[in-house]
């Protein structure tokens with residue numbers, strides 16, 4: 052039996068608060084923790100499959116053109132080589148998140164350097180790798196493929212364009228005006244587990260162990276790519292070694308493994324090399340952004356302009372949504388926002404953690420710091436003065452809004468000095484010390500989700516959905532939601548995820564997993580509670596459950612009488628999305644030191660204060676914030692994709708050359724969670740968390756660099772060479 | 781005599797193909813997939829194992845080079861029923877998220893604490909001679925070869941410090 056909830060109205064009942072188990076929000080340790088720390092949690096490539104052979108992708112060495120021939124004979128005599136798979140159904144890009152259809156296929160047409168063109172299969176990995184290197188591929192190259200976003204005509208994304216009032220006039224009338232242009236370099240998700248798949252074909256059914264974030268979409272994408280029915284396909288992703296957007300959509304190794312397994316009637320494993328993960332999955336687009344702020348003498352914004360140029364391959368629908376939070380973060384009557392896409396032949400641009408705000412917020416918040424300085428107003432106070440009453444473009448109310456609280460509580464806990472600010476006030480030896488802050492904002496999303504919850508005759512619980520846990524804590528919070536609703540210790544609940552044979556969850560992406568799939572679990576539990584109340588002979592609202600029994604009454608085991616009780620919950624976002632603007636908000640504070648002679652920046656300490664609705668587990672939620680803040684450090688100081696200006700090929704395609712933060716780059720970090728209930732966000736009153744922690748944090752660091760040493764930078768990341776070039780004498 | 785190595789206490793013949801890395805030998809041939817492959821190039825630390833008491837990146841060494849060696853992997857440090865102190869501390873402090881870097885972090889930290897106990901200095905040490913305290917900065921410096929893209933660093937350091945005991949200074 053199934054229960055359905057389409058959320059059309061705010062849910063102020065806050066049912067979870069009336070439950071008696073007392074587990075929701077508690078910082079319990081992850082239910083799968085011991086499996087992870089003992090190395091017994093299996094990731095996609097690690098399933099022991101008898102007779103499994105190994106595939107390695109061969110990738111293109113031209114930017115644009117046609118594959119004229121793939122010379123199988125060049126490798127078929129090599130030891131162990133079984134086949135060279137070339138098939139028009141093979142995919143050449145990863146699907147965009149929630150695409151729900153096959154991405155670009157036909158590997159004979161090359162659109163970017165590094166695109167997969169064929170799969171070499173051999174008995175062992177070493178043999179396949181060697182053969183893939185030796186595979187001779189002939190191309191007909193088309194010259195002059197554009198690879199520089201600055202030299203092509205850009206397409207305006209018209210649905211992003213806003214023109215309200217007269218920004219030019221506001222700028223010229225402003226007492227304090229800021230008009231600055233920033234650049235940000237591309238980013239890679241660089242999840243620690245490379246994309247991997249093991250495909251098995253039994254003649255009727257295709258089973259694939261893959262490393263993917265959104266199985267409910269991925270199964271459709273895979274079936275579409277292979278021209279099969281969905282019921283012939285099963286995808287399993289029980290553990291995913293990080294995604295950060297790179298595993299939202301079906302990726303090339305999964306399709307290649309599936310085709311090879313069906314052609315050879317043998318299980319086939321394909322694991323991308325780290326270089327292939329960098330070069331043929333997804334990049335975050337580089338951006339060029341112009342920020343215009345027109346303020347009066349008190350720093351109140353009358354005009355706001357944000358224009359951004361991003362890039363992607365021809366035909367890709369995704370455009371880094373740089374302006375996403377700029378649409379509503381600050382009040383200003385006169386507004387101009389515009390997003391443009393340059394079509395170039397670099398690898399696919401797509402979602403990397405916090406698409407949009409990850410690069411849009413650091414520039415906006417850098418410009419706000421300049422405005423604060425010009426207007427002589429404390430940066431925290433400047434933000435407080437510009438918080439809008441309602442969405443300044445749509446006129447919609449906010450679902451909830453904790454920016455002011457986050458700014459105040461964060462400033463307090465950090466020990467923010469609201470006195471007059473000037474660069475170069477503190478020096479210790481070679482190091483300038485300074486502080487900076489920034490606001491955080493990230494739109495809240497929810498998606499359709501289903502989950503089945505069962506109470507077993509022995510009184511234990513089971514939650515089943517094809518939702519994934521990519522490190523976010525899904526296993527644990529779903530056990531807590533079900534435990535709270537059904538009066539069970541989460542340890543008594545088995546959460547079974549990552550299998551498309553289960554009801555379809557939302558998948559993990561856009562920080563929507565907990566609110567969406569958690570709501571499906573909630574809906575199923577609500578239906579179970581109604582049935583239990585029915586059996587007890589009371590109203591559901593009067594039913595108090597804890598520790599496996601009706602408080603003061605029967606146990607669940609007795610009530611079930613030897614039979615299990617199951618309900619499927621189906622949650623759908625409703626009309627409410629049209630009636631409110633929903634976003635997580637927060638504030639970052641950072642102290643840095645900048646070396647006067649080398650331009651090196653080190654983060655001394657950092658604090659983030661966030662409001663994102665109900666906190667489902669304080670431990671895993673805090674970890675999500677820590678992760679986001681760590682990414683903020685990378686985006687501020689080190690992370691930059693570099694492309695060959697001639698071929699558009701991604702040059703720094705490994706973890707030695709693309710610099711993610713390491714242990715010593717990350718200081719002690721403080722996280723404050725400003726608890727709230729957002730009745731619009733979901734029936735759990737919870738919003739997304741995973742991305743908010745990197746939506747603006749880089750600006751807190753950049754602003755601290757300026758406060759420390761007086762170097763005002765307009766290009767992220769703020770690498771030592773750039774800091775030195777901007778350093779005053 | 782056939783060449784062998786001892787892994788977590790049991791002896792295994794060295795593979796014939798000289799190209800097989802220690803990492804692939806463990807993960808694939810021995811099905812000890814707790815040791816992870818993040819980069820295959822010595823850039824991430826996910827493959828860290830302990831060979832004769834010293835931590836190394838198992839992707840950077842060939843299985844054929846380990847005749848007679850004693851290798852300890854994450855599976856040899858503890859099990860779900862009997863986890864090591866560090867394994868338990870990682871769970872308690874949420875010193876992971878996706879878990880993919882975690883076995884490498886724990887193997888690395890296990891050997892790293894020995895290095896500190898033996899007084900090996902690092903870039904973060906004040907002094908090349910004499911005892912080293914397991915301070916936050918010492919631990920961060922010594923663990924910097926183990927990347928965690930999930931960004932669990934703050935919790936990983938807390939877990940390690942928990943096991944190392946509070947330093948005197």
Ligand code: FES
Nearest residue numbers: 818820822825839
């Ligand atoms: S896999 Fe060995 S260091 Fe990355």
Ligand code: FES
Nearest residue numbers: 877879928929930
């Ligand atoms: S826990 Fe995911 S990479 Fe460290």
